[in-house]
Amino acid sequence: MSRSAPLGAPGEARSVLANKPFRRLWISLSLSSLGDWLSLLALISLATILTQDSAPLVQYFAVSGVVALKLAPPIVLSPLAGLLVDRVDRRLTMVVGHVLRGLLYISIPIVGELWWLLAATFLAEVAALFWAPAKDATVPGLVPKKQLAQAEKVSLLSTYGAAPVAAGLFAVLASVSSLLGGLIPSMGSPEADVALYINGVMFFAAAAVVWGVPVPKREAPASAAPAAPAPAAPPAPQVPFDDPNARTAPIPDPNARTAEIPASGDPIAATVETPVLPDPAELAAEQARAKAAAKAEWQKNRFRPENVLRTLWEGRRYAKAAPLVRGLLLGMLAAFAAGGAVVGVARVLVERLGAGNAGFGVLFCAVSAGMAFGVFAGPRVLRDFSRRRLFGLSIGVSGVALLFAGLIPDVVMAAVLTFVVGAGAGIAWAIGLAILGHEVEDDSRDRAFGFLHAAARVVLLVSAAVGPLVAGVIGDHGFQVGELAYDFFGTAAVLIIAALLTLAVAFVSYRQVAEETEVPLFTELVAALRGVPVATEKDEERLPGTFIVLEGGEGAGKSTQAGQLAVWLRDEGFEVVATREPGSTKLGMRLRALLLDKEHTGMSPRAEALLYAADRADHVGEVILPALRRGAIVISDRYIDSTLAYQGAGRELDSAEIERVNTWATDGLIPHLTVLLDVPPDEGLARLGGSTDRIESESAEFHTRVRKGFRELAERDSGRYLVLDAREPQEQILREIQRRVRPLLPDPVPQDAEAITGMMPIIRD
Numbered sequence: 001m002s003r004s005a006p007l008g009a010p011g012e013a014r015s016v017l018a019n020k021p022f023r024r025l026w027i028s029l030s031l032s033s034l035g036d037w038l039s040l041l042a043l044i045s046l047a048t049i050l051t052q053d054s055a056p057l058v059q060y061f062a063v064s065g066v067v068a069l070k071l072a073p074p075i076v077l078s079p080l081a082g083l084l085v086d087r088v089d090r091r092l093t094m095v096v097g098h099v100l101r102g103l104l105y106i107s108i109p110i111v112g113e114l115w116w117l118l119a120a121t122f123l124a125e126v127a128a129l130f131w132a133p134a135k136d137a138t139v140p141g142l143v144p145k146k147q148l149a150q151a152e153k154v155s156l157l158s159t160y161g162a163a164p165v166a167a168g169l170f171a172v173l174a175s176v177s178s179l180l181g182g183l184i185p186s187m188g189s190p191e192a193d194v195a196l197y198i199n200g201v202m203f204f205a206a207a208a209v210v211w212g213v214p215v216p217k218r219e220a221p222a223s224a225a226p227a228a229p230a231p232a233a234p235p236a237p238q239v240p241f242d243d244p245n246a247r248t249a250p251i252p253d254p255n256a257r258t259a260e261i262p263a264s265g266d267p268i269a270a271t272v273e274t275p276v277l278p279d280p281a282e283l284a285a286e287q288a289r290a291k292a293a294a295k296a297e298w299q300k301n302r303f304r305p306e307n308v309l310r311t312l313w314e315g316r317r318y319a320k321a322a323p324l325v326r327g328l329l330l331g332m333l334a335a336f337a338a339g340g341a342v343v344g345v346a347r348v349l350v351e352r353l354g355a356g357n358a359g360f361g362v363l364f365c366a367v368s369a370g371m372a373f374g375v376f377a378g379p380r381v382l383r384d385f386s387r388r389r390l391f392g393l394s395i396g397v398s399g400v401a402l403l404f405a406g407l408i409p410d411v412v413m414a415a416v417l418t419f420v421v422g423a424g425a426g427i428a429w430a431i432g433l434a435i436l437g438h439e440v441e442d443d444s445r446d447r448a449f450g451f452l453h454a455a456a457r458v459v460l461l462v463s464a465a466v467g468p469l470v471a472g473v474i475g476d477h478g479f480q481v482g483e484l485a486y487d488f489f490g491t492a493a494v495l496i497i498a499a500l501l502t503l504a505v506a507f508v509s510y511r512q513v514a515e516e517t518e519v520p521l522f523t524e525l526v527a528a529l530r531g532v533p534v535a536t537e538k539d540e541e542r543l544p545g546t547f548i549v550l551e552g553g554e555g556a557g558k559s560t561q562a563g564q565l566a567v568w569l570r571d572e573g574f575e576v577v578a579t580r581e582p583g584s585t586k587l588g589m590r591l592r593a594l595l596l597d598k599e600h601t602g603m604s605p606r607a608e609a610l611l612y613a614a615d616r617a618d619h620v621g622e623v624i625l626p627a628l629r630r631g632a633i634v635i636s637d638r639y640i641d642s643t644l645a646y647q648g649a650g651r652e653l654d655s656a657e658i659e660r661v662n663t664w665a666t667d668g669l670i671p672h673l674t675v676l677l678d679v680p681p682d683e684g685l686a687r688l689g690g691s692t693d694r695i696e697s698e699s700a701e702f703h704t705r706v707r708k709g710f711r712e713l714a715e716r717d718s719g720r721y722l723v724l725d726a727r728e729p730q731e732q733i734l735r736e737i738q739r740r741v742r743p744l745l746p747d748p749v750p751q752d753a754e755a756i757t758g759m760m761p762i763i764r765d
């Protein structure tokens with residue numbers, strides 16, 4: 001998954017939903033998502049009710065079984081779906097999947113037996129396995145490429161937004177049924193049954209809606225045509241694949257991300273027609289080439305449903321990644337585990353607290369709404385507080401809330417506290433994704449996010465399924481201390497254990513993720529709560545921006561790298577000011593002309609040093625400091641070290657004096673990072689070609705001294721320098737610079753929280 005663009009204004013969401021075929025698919029998805037969440041609640045609840053007269057351990061096992069059977073199939077069996085999705089009619093797959101699920105859910109309350117509840121849950125999930133990839137493979141054919149990211153986000157929003165809605169609906173159903181149960185005692189509490197019937201109806205409605213989606217016919221990939229047919233050969237037929245039932249005109253799909261294989265299983269058979277060629281051997285060779293090319297193209301483009309286990313296996317190296325990435329992954333997964341523990345034990349917990357299904361709905365609603373709140377509000381909370389610190393802290397807050405939810409046997413408190421658990425997890429998820437997006441290199445970002453999503457699903461499954469088992473093993477206990485009676489439930493013990501583990505992870509990831517700073521945590525927190533900047537001793541420490549300088553001899557590639565770096569950082573969403581010395585201000589331009597004009601050959605070295613310092617003073621005052629105060633990233637092509645190397649080492653002036661003059665000229669502003677591009681002078685000068693200016697035309701000895709001067713400066717202050725061999729390829733140099741720059745960047749918190757929801761792991765659909 002790429003770091004997708006934010007959903008943007010609601011208008012953009014509307015524009016993708018204005019597309020009627022996609023809107024139908026989305027409505028179908030929303031209905032089935034709502035049904036999915038509702039079924040999770042109803043099934044857990046029904047399993048608890050069906051086992052209420054059995055031993056507590058049986059009840060815990062039943063709940064755990066439902067959770068496992070509901071969440072495991074998409075993880076374990078996803079490769080199966082991949083075998084079929086490119087081979088069968090997608091619309092039919094979606095319709096049949098929905099109808100089957102509807103029938104299965106309706107059958108559960110009719111049969112009314114635990115074994116069938118578990119079996120039907122599993123079968124419904126197997127049916128869902130095929131719907132999801134069929135839907136995913138259909139979207140690119142319905143939506144223009146530029147709206148694909150929006151389509152994906154709209155889908156994810158309705159998938160996750162459905163969770164609190166379903167929980168609220170379930171709580172309302174439970175309240176209504178207990179009200180009616182009070183009036184008509186023989187009625188019992190049929191809310192779980194009713195929820196499953198409603199569920200069935202929702203899936204039937206989803207099937208009816210998706211039946212009307214005009215799943216586009218596909219054209220054969222262009223490369224499937226014979227590569228170079230003889231003039232007499234007819235053009236390759238554009239054989240439409242897919243959907244014999246299509247009732248509407250095929251939608252042309254210039255952006256198709258997917259290619260389909262015909263029913264025969266041979267991607268080529270339908271696309272290569274025998275041209276009339278004079279030489280049969282040549283024709284056969286031609287056809288073989290075309291077939292191989294088309295097959296390669298199909299392989300490249302064919303839709304691949306997510307294979308969770310493979311993604312996990314391929315991404316295992318992230319467990320050994322740098323501490324920062326490791327800390328982020330660990331913390332985000334712990335946040336998910338905390339939420340999973342609540343979901344797993346909530347139903348039995350509320351029963352112990354005497355709240356029943358309504359309480360379960362409220363608790364589920366609280367944790368899912370808390371998570372949604374955290375994800376949306378997280379980036380806006382404590383804007384002046386370090387995101388890296390907030391990451392660990394919010395996991396810690398989740399842990400503390402979970403601890404109290406376990407300790408206080410009260411359903412109202414449990415609802416409030418589980419909301420806090422969800423909110424903390426949501427904030428950590430949002431911040432973690434934003435930081436991870438900047439930490440991981442562009443080319444491995446997709447894999448890192450894929451790994452995170454896959455791991456999050458497994459963690460959720462394990463925590464939600466194992467929680468009830470542990471609760472069953474611990475059992476429920478009552479304590480009597482004098483007059484005081486305290487009921488301690490197995491479910492509460494699970495919450496406490498989960499809380500302690502979450503707190504331990506919060507501590508570890510805080511240490512790995514939070515940057516080292518002299519500002520104490522409490523001071524920063526108080527300042528952020530009051531909305532004032534943290535008071536520090538030195539003025540420059542207050543500058544929120546980042547100052548990066550590129551140095552080196554003539555033709556080393558400074559301007560090239562400065563430009564590339566600026567492009568990358570702007571792409572990452574930062575304000576970047578790319579500048580250079582001498583000559584970035586009005587006065588500086590005149591000074592540059594004076595300094596580089598060969599008319600002034602023989603200028604006194606001190607005058608030369610002072611003119612460069614004058615240019616720098618103006619540059620710092622007019623360009624660099626204002627940008628750093630705004631929080632921008634300033635990239636300067638040359639700075640003080642150039643004077644130390646050229647006028648100090650090159651002209652053999654006293655470097656301490658040069659430093660003093662320049663400290664005064666710049667008010668002591670030093671860069672956060674200086675990248676030295678080291679190149680032998682003759683190679684660098686050869687790159688420039690053409691006419692030379694006053695400094696470039698200095699002697700070879702002069703340039704050799706300059707190079708040596710730069711290298712000595714870097715050795716003296718190696719922590720602030722990155723020295724690179726400027727003879728390496730430009731792309732490699734840029735990668736090295738990016739690697740070094742990443743940790744210096746300000747906290748990347750996107751303004752659009754939707755960008756983060758778009759990165760939630762797909763747990764269902």
Ligand SMILES: Nc1ncnc2c1ncn2[C@@H]1O[C@H](COP(=O)(O)OP(=O)(O)OP(=O)(O)O)[C@@H](O)[C@H]1O
Pocket residue numbers: 552553554555556557558559560561687688726727728729730733
């Ligand atoms: N790594 C590299 N390998 C080969 N050529 C490069 C490399 N980097 C830049 N160049 C080429 O070298 C030439 C000089 O590059 P550039 O202008 O970026 O250098 P510079 O250090 O800014 O020069 P100046 O000394 O004028 O400030 C350009 O033609 C550029 O394309």
Ligand SMILES: Cc1cn([C@H]2C[C@H](O)[C@@H](COP(=O)(O)O)O2)c(=O)[nH]c1=O
Pocket residue numbers: 554581582612638639640642643644646647695696
């Ligand atoms: C800042 C600074 C520069 N120089 C020299 C180095 C170069 O020859 C020119 C600047 O031109 P560029 O090719 O655009 O980099 O000026 C110097 O001698 N001292 C300095 O402080």
